[in-house]
Amino acid sequence: AALAAPDTAGVAAALRSAVTAGAPGAMARIDDHGTAYGLTRGLADRSTRRALTTDDRFRIGSVTKTFSAVVLLQLVDEHRLSLDAPVNRYLPKLLPDDRITVRHLLSHRSGLYDYTNDMFADSESGFEAVRNKVFTYRQLVDLSLKKPRTNAPGAAYAYSNTNFVVVGMLIEKLTGHSVRTAYEERVFKPLKLHDTFYVHPRTTIPGRYARGYLDPGRAGAPLIDATAQTVSWAQSAGAIISSTRDLDTFYSALLRGRLLSAARLREMERFSRVDSTTAYGLGLRRRSLPCGVSVYGHTGIVQGYYTYAFATKDGSRSLAAVANTSNNGQVQQAMWGVLDSAFCGKSAK
Numbered sequence: 555a556a557l558a559a560p561d562t563a564g565v566a567a568a569l570r571s572a573v574t575a576g577a578p579g580a581m582a583r584i585d586d587h588g589t590a591y592g593l594t595r596g597l598a599d600r601s602t603r604r605a606l607t608t609d610d611r612f613r614i615g616s617v618t619k620t621f622s623a624v625v626l627l628q629l630v631d632e633h634r635l636s637l638d639a640p641v642n643r644y645l646p647k648l649l650p651d652d653r654i655t656v657r658h659l660l661s662h663r664s665g666l667y668d669y670t671n672d673m674f675a676d677s678e679s680g681f682e683a684v685r686n687k688v689f690t691y692r693q694l695v696d697l698s699l700k701k702p703r704t705n706a707p708g709a710a711y712a713y714s715n716t717n718f719v720v721v722g723m724l725i726e727k728l729t730g731h732s733v734r735t736a737y738e739e740r741v742f743k744p745l746k747l748h749d750t751f752y753v754h755p756r757t758t759i760p761g762r763y764a765r766g767y768l769d770p771g772r773a774g775a776p777l778i779d780a781t782a783q784t785v786s787w788a789q790s791a792g793a794i795i796s797s798t799r800d801l802d803t804f805y806s807a808l809l810r811g812r813l814l815s816a817a818r819l820r821e822m823e824r825f826s827r828v829d830s831t832t833a834y835g836l837g838l839r840r841r842s843l844p845c846g847v848s849v850y851g852h853t854g855i856v857q858g859y860y861t862y863a864f865a866t867k868d869g870s871r872s873l874a875a876v877a878n879t880s881n882n883g884q885v886q887q888a889m890w891g892v893l894d895s896a897f898c899g900k901s902a903k
């Protein structure tokens with residue numbers, strides 16, 4: 555059945571409520587069969603009071619995980635590795651259990667502990683402690699291996715950034731290049747994503763961008779400008795920079811089969827249930843909306859930025875939205891309303 559037309563008034567209302575809830579700015583870009591709608595609210599920069607625009611670049615956090623999954627699945631298409639092989643076949647002795655497979659990493663079923671749980675237990679001091687740090691992949695994996703695994707390999711879904719750090723190690727080992735080169739050659743250039751960058755470990759965002767503000771989580775405490783950071787704590791799990799336009803292009807192209815073989819895209823879309831509205835495939839989330847429409851993409855949280863990037867299964871309608879704050883559950887909740895209006899239309903209410 556054809557989708558209801560995007561409810562742009564509903565999107566604008568959701569952005570307004572995100573700003574009311576504490577985001578300096580919020581924006582959304584919908585691409586519906588090639589027709590683009592851009593909606594913005596509030597500020598890109600609190601000190602200059604510059605207004606947010608849909609041209610502003612931002613840090614996309616875990617939306618990076620879909621980019622990393624695409625690159626690794628292209629390598630599967632090229633027979634460079636297989637999904638059900640042990641990770642240790644390609645990275646000898648890295649993991650303490652030969653039963654952990656490549657597929658377990660991409661579907662968050664490896665059981666590898668998420669080191670960010672400890673790293674950001676205290677949001678503000680945790681961030682300040684790492685914002686200028688540069689980690690090796692190995693150091694991040696070692697942080698994880700200090701803690702017990704959450705489940706036996708394949709036994710359960712447990713979201714963990716560690717999985718996509720190991721994905722980055724696999725990409726570098728199998729291609730002989732950095733993940734930056736792999737992203738650029740395999741995704742950014744082919745899709746002409748001119749606003750999309752992987753600049754780790756540099757802390758600056760190229761060109762025009764929105765500043766991001768971390769909410770310290772203490773009533774009355776001022777927002778922290780979190781824009782400048784290495785994001786070395788995340789790397790292939792969360793360090794890509796992009797724009798709403800490029801994320802719309804990326805998820806539409808992916809779901810239209812432009813980046814992977816049909817067989818591999820089908821693997822990516824083998825979803826296991828996470829909760830009543832969410833399921834996870836391989837680096838790809840499925841979100842079931844109240845109106846019965848399911849959308850496919852990923853969310854991202856990095857200090858200063860909440861990102862939402864989803865599309866219909868056929869890629870004909872895509873949405874990318876961002877609020878330039880984080881650690882604020884009210885803003886996070888308000889932004890989900892953008893998806894409802896973008897994909898369910900006025901019936902969303």
Ligand SMILES: C[C@@H](NC(=O)[C@@H](C)NC(=O)CCCC[C@H](NC(=O)C[NH3+])C(=O)[O-])C(=O)O
Pocket residue numbers: 614615616617670674675676677678680715768788791792852853854855856857858880881882
């Ligand atoms: C969940 C999300 N995951 C990601 O995007 C990854 C890259 N981010 C995280 O794991 C959260 C890091 C802490 C953020 C910090 N929170 C705290 O410090 C909480 N104490 C903040 O909100 O800025 C996703 O997959 O959608």
